[in-house]
Amino acid sequence: MAAPMAAPRNLAGPRDYRGTAASPGRAVGPAWTVRERSAATVASPAGQTEERHALEAAVAQAADELRALSERSDADSAAILDLQIEMLLDDEMLAPVLARIAQGDSAALAWAGALDAYIDSFGDSPEDIFAVRSADLSDLKNRVLDALAGRGRTDFPEGAIYVGKDMPPSLFLAHDWSKGGGVALSSGSAIGHVSMLARARGVPMVIGLGPVAVEPGETILVDGAEGLARINPAGPAAEPATRSVPQRPAEPTDGAGAAHGAAVGLSVNINALSDLDLFDPAEVEGVGLARTEFLLPSPAEVLNEERHHDCYRRIIERLGGRPVTLRMLDLGGDKALPGLVAGGTGSFLGERGIRLLLARPELARLQARALMRVAAYGPVNVLLPMVTLPDELAAMRLLFEEEAARLDRLGMPHRMPPLGIMVEVPAVALTLDLFAEAAFFSVGTNDLMQYLSAAARDDTAAAHLTTGSETALFRLLDQACAAARALGKPISVCGDLAGDPHLARRLVEAGFRQLSVAPMRLGAVRAALLSRGPHIDAASA
Amino acid sequence: MTDLHPIFRRETPGGRWQTEVEVTNGIGLHARPSVTFTRLARSFPCAIEVAVDGSDEWLNGKSIVKIMGARIRRGARLKIRAEGFRAEEAIAALGELVRRNFDEDRKYGRPDGRPA
Numbered sequence: 001m002a003a004p005m006a007a008p009r010n011l012a013g014p015r016d017y018r019g020t021a022a023s024p025g026r027a028v029g030p031a032w033t034v035r036e037r038s039a040a041t042v043a044s045p046a047g048q049t050e051e052r053h054a055l056e057a058a059v060a061q062a063a064d065e066l067r068a069l070s071e072r073s074d075a076d077s078a079a080i081l082d083l084q085i086e087m088l089l090d091d092e093m094l095a096p097v098l099a100r101i102a103q104g105d106s107a108a109l110a111w112a113g114a115l116d117a118y119i120d121s122f123g124d125s126p127e128d129i130f131a132v133r134s135a136d137l138s139d140l141k142n143r144v145l146d147a148l149a150g151r152g153r154t155d156f157p158e159g160a161i162y163v164g165k166d167m168p169p170s171l172f173l174a175h176d177w178s179k180g181g182g183v184a185l186s187s188g189s190a191i192g193h194v195s196m197l198a199r200a201r202g203v204p205m206v207i208g209l210g211p212v213a214v215e216p217g218e219t220i221l222v223d224g225a226e227g228l229a230r231i232n233p234a235g236p237a238a239e240p241a242t243r244s245v246p247q248r249p250a251e252p253t254d255g256a257g258a259a260h261g262a263a264v265g266l267s268v269n270i271n272a273l274s275d276l277d278l279f280d281p282a283e284v285e286g287v288g289l290a291r292t293e294f295l296l297p298s299p300a301e302v303l304n305e306e307r308h309h310d311c312y313r314r315i316i317e318r319l320g321g322r323p324v325t326l327r328m329l330d331l332g333g334d335k336a337l338p339g340l341v342a343g344g345t346g347s348f349l350g351e352r353g354i355r356l357l358l359a360r361p362e363l364a365r366l367q368a369r370a371l372m373r374v375a376a377y378g379p380v381n382v383l384l385p386m387v388t389l390p391d392e393l394a395a396m397r398l399l400f401e402e403e404a405a406r407l408d409r410l411g412m413p414h415r416m417p418p419l420g421i422m423v424e425v426p427a428v429a430l431t432l433d434l435f436a437e438a439a440f441f442s443v444g445t446n447d448l449m450q451y452l453s454a455a456a457r458d459d460t461a462a463a464h465l466t467t468g469s470e471t472a473l474f475r476l477l478d479q480a481c482a483a484a485r486a487l488g489k490p491i492s493v494c495g496d497l498a499g500d501p502h503l504a505r506r507l508v509e510a511g512f513r514q515l516s517v518a519p520m521r522l523g524a525v526r527a528a529l530l531s532r533g534p535h536i537d538a539a540s541a
Numbered sequence: 542m543t544d545l546h547p548i549f550r551r552e553t554p555g556g557r558w559q560t561e562v563e564v565t566n567g568i569g570l571h572a573r574p575s576v577t578f579t580r581l582a583r584s585f586p587c588a589i590e591v592a593v594d595g596s597d598e599w600l601n602g603k604s605i606v607k608i609m610g611a612r613i614r615r616g617a618r619l620k621i622r623a624e625g626f627r628a629e630e631a632i633a634a635l636g637e638l639v640r641r642n643f644d645e646d647r648k649y650g651r652p653d654g655r656p657a
Contacts, residue, residue, distance in 0.1 A: 079572065079573045079576070080572075082573075082576050082580075083572045083573075083575075083576050083605065086575075086576045086579055086580065086605040087605055087606065089583065090579075090603075090604045090605050090606050091601070091603070091604065092601055092604040092606045092607055093604070093605075093606050118606075
């Protein structure tokens with residue numbers, strides 16, 4: 001009797017993998033498997049060669065662009081462009097950049113760092129005709145950074161299902177999800193940042209599947225509600241009809257939209273400029289949280305002040321006078337920036353958020369300038385991530401003041417925006433009374449929960465502990481809300497919690513009057529706040 | 542080209558050549574003349590170096606950063622030396638460029654070279 005033989009894979013029936021639901025919706029498409037690239041490769045000599053080639057390519061591209069511009073320009077403009085070209089071709093100029101790459105810096109960081117050092121060495125001496133103008137150098141710096149940002153960003157085909165161990169947020173953000181597609185991760189966490197981005201964008205996602213044996217191109221179904229990934233799905237399940245493409249949230253038709261229940265103000269969270277098309281600015285209070293580390297997802301963009309400026313300006317213009325709260329770069333943890341910020345689970349408790357900004361002030365200064373410049377266009381609030389002690393707020397305020405003085409010297413219009421803090425470290429949530437200098441507070445529930453429950457948000461094994469710690473969270477939130485009220489300072493909730501209709505109502509009961517949610521959640525949360533369900537009655541009894 | 546002369550090391554292909562000139566244009570080597578100078582220098586395969594006012598510090602003559610950074614003003618004495626292929630030709634051309642005031646007067650009106 002013949003032993004049962006394993007069927008050849010391509011003839012096999014459906015194969016199921018069970019995981020954890022991270023973002024609802026169903027998607028079917030060809031699998032796109034990731035070539036794992038460990039962090040070690042970046043620092044290896046091979047990685048350095050790659051970075052050097054990237055720099056050389058970007059410099060060559062920038063020089064070509066400048067030559068084309070120069071040819072079209074009058075003599076005076078051409079002279080300035082020719083100077084920039086000459087600098088790009090100068091080995092003495094490139095030597096410190098290459099030295100930094102040899103020490104392990106990414107191309108973008110090495111270039112920006114060397115140029116900044118060069119700009120600083122000149123000081124700003126507009127009367128000195130032997131000095132290269134700092135504006136020319138900044139221009140040059142940004143042009144090469146732009147060229148670097150455009151290079152080989154690993155993207156995958158539209159409509160495909162991403163299959164991998166985990167997914168970097170920058171990759172998620174750079175991808176066009178409008179043609180469908182989904183995510184199946186062998187690791188990952190439901191409250192990790194990619195899960196949050198997927199829910200906000202309506203992209204079906206399953207995590208914690210364990211190793212998934214799938215050939216590139218094989219059809220795979222992701223059911224984000226069931227926590228299921230099925231390879232070679234057969235029958236009706238295989239139909240890619242129910243793509244959960246971002247839809248405009250349903251707006252209430254009873255005219256209560258602007259009131260959104262009691263006196264609760266609903267704002268939106270923004271992760272990408274494309275999110276601006278997912279809601280009607282007239283229907284929201286404003287932008288409660290713009291996560292700038294997601295808006296500018298590559299090192300080359302983060303190091304480019306003009307990119308910051310242009311990006312923020314678009315948000316402010318779209319909101320047409322409604323307040324926009326821009327959070328400074330919250331890097332570290334699961335938000336790494338290749339070559340700039342290593343990140344990793346360890347840094348959840350280490351250098352991230354404002355700690356990183358104060359340790360790397362060149363990043364903070366650049367962003368502070370961009371923020372103050374755009375604050376001149378409309379009502380802007382600036383939110384500081386991961387604050388633990390009042391000293392950190394004071395240090396950042398000082399940094400803003402120093403950069404304001406620099407903008408003054410340069411004659412650039414700017415305004416000092418109100419500085420508020422994230423409440424996501426338990427130590428802050430317990431001591432809001434010490435933060436009277438903060439203009440406002442915003443509760444980040446995802447991080448507050450992970451720190452409260454000592455359960456890392458990127459660890460599947462600890463996920464149940466985080467979700468189980470709601471009681472502790474709400475006790476802490478009660479206290480924080482009361483403390484903010486005693487100070488007479490606004491406090492809002494911008495974490496995922498506020499996007500859950502049931503929990504949003506509990507937050508309102510706890511005294512919160514400002515919630516900020518993903519555009520996709522606006523409809524559901526607004527409906528929940530408008531209805532007088534039994535929950536509020538029961539709970540307040 | 543009276544002060545153009547070869548110096549030692551004839552074994553180097555192209556040899557080693559040096560010249561000395563005085564900067565006589567408007568202000569000196571601000572952005573535009575510096576660009577003209579380094580561009581011409583880079584068009585030669587040989588190594589080219591510049592020393593200002595008798596300094597023994599030799600600067601890379603193909604580097605805009607070094608040349609502008611040297612703040613070479615009108616009246617400065619410029620030593621230019623080259624070594625390698627076409628060194629003689631390079632020294633002749635660069636010396637002539639300085640004597641012609643970098644062609645600034647011919648091409649541009651404004652003496653400081655900044656856009657109007």
